Amino acid sequence: MSAGNAVLKPIDSLDLPSVSHSSERIFWEHIYSQYTRAEFIGTDPIIFPSTIEGNKEYISLVSSLFAYGRVNSIQDFLKKFFYRYGNDPFDTDNSEAKLYYRFQTAEDIRLLVTMIKGIYLQYGSVQNFFVNISDSLEKALEGFLDYARGFGAENNAGRGYFFLFPKYGKSGLKRLRMFLRWMVRKDDVDFGLWGAYKTGELLYPPDTHILRFAKNFGIISSEANSHRNARLITDYFKTIDKQDPVKYDFAITRLGMLNSCKFKRSVSCEVCGLKNGCLFN
Structure with missing residues (x-):
């Protein structure tokens, strides 16, 4: 993500005698x-979940998943996403929509919304879902990825869906x-x-x-x-x-x-x- 229109400010000086x-x-x-x-x-x-009103955990998850590419493209997509699907995961309209982003087709995005909505309906929050998997954050993350990928496999998701959820250990995530x-x-x-x-x-x-x-x-x-x-x-x-x-x-x-x-x-x-x-x- 580029710096956009941020103004460069001079950093305060720091005088250290030596590096230790x-x-x-x-x-x-x-x-x-x-x-x-x-x-x-x-x-x-983080500007997206900081400025978009609604369920901050849900908005943060969606914003982070699509945080690749040019900042203007991300922002344009997220505005359309939350306008179309809403910012309340418990009341999300996950019917088919003609909305896509780079590698993700409209069906990939619909399946993503369906998967996330299911987590909220069953567990109340993504945090609760993680805790249900494990009290270890890394193991919970691995379980979350396994669940998301399994959901995609069961529903014949496209490559764009799986791009959002790499296999644990195969990348830095x-x-x-x-x-x-x-x-x-x-x-x-x-x-x-x-x-x-x-x-x-x-x-x-x-x-x-x-x-x-x-x-x-x-x-x-x-x-x-x-x-x-x-x-x-x-x-x-x-x-x-x-x-x-x-x-x-x-x-x-x-x-x-x-x-x-x-x-x-x-x-x-x-x-x-x-x-x-x-x-x-």
């Missing part, structure tokens, strides 16, 4: 305080991990609607900027959107904040998008307020 493990934490906390602010949500898919971050964490950006799971259970959504940072910082060997890389990145940040490692996700992505950070020495460093205490010089 303790100074790494100071650096990340500084980045967190600089960028994890409501004023920057317009540069992120960026969009669903983003949804879980929104639900489990609570700050000026994330909603914190779920109380059943702890922030320490979350894994990083492998966004382009997150992967670039991790590769250039030596945490991962490739920028693959993989389950392994999501775990390796999270493991690194657990050494920074064991209880809430994913807290830096939004800020790192903003650092790349809004501050043009390449996470290595580049021409952008010359105008960056962090250059005297940067981890990447």
Whole structure:
């Protein structure tokens, strides 16, 4: 998702004497305080559930599933989606509609709505469904994906439907991990609607900027959107904040998008307020 019309603001300077493990934490906390602010949500898919009225969990899930492609295309589709299907999962009209988005046909989208509505009618919320599967967030996520894929198989879903629900372990599950971050964490950006799971259970959504940072910082060997890389990145940040490692996700992505950070020495460093205490010089 591009930064859109966001205004680039100079980042406050940070002067660290040298890079060490303790100074790494100071650096990340500084980045967190600089960028994890409501004023920057317009540069992120969380802008959709933040501004669309209705059941926030449901709107967040749908918004995250379709958060791929150009921001204007996503926004245009979501407006049509919630206008057509509604923003209340208990009262969703899941009859056939001529609405599609990139890889998803109208039938793929109808089946998605039917599947999600069934979860709400039986369990009351997606959180309750996860908890019914497991008190482990990762096992619950795996079970959710198995359920969604099984529903698709039973109803002869197309490839576009299955694109929304990759097999667990076959990718980094960026969009669903983003949804879980929104639900489990609570700050000026994330909603914190779920109380059943702890922030320490979350894994990083492998966004382009997150992967670039991790590769250039030596945490991962490739920028693959993989389950392994999501775990390796999270493991690194657990050494920074064991209880809430994913807290830096939004800020790192903003650092790349809004501050043009390449996470290595580049021409952008010359105008960056962090250059005297940067981890990447």
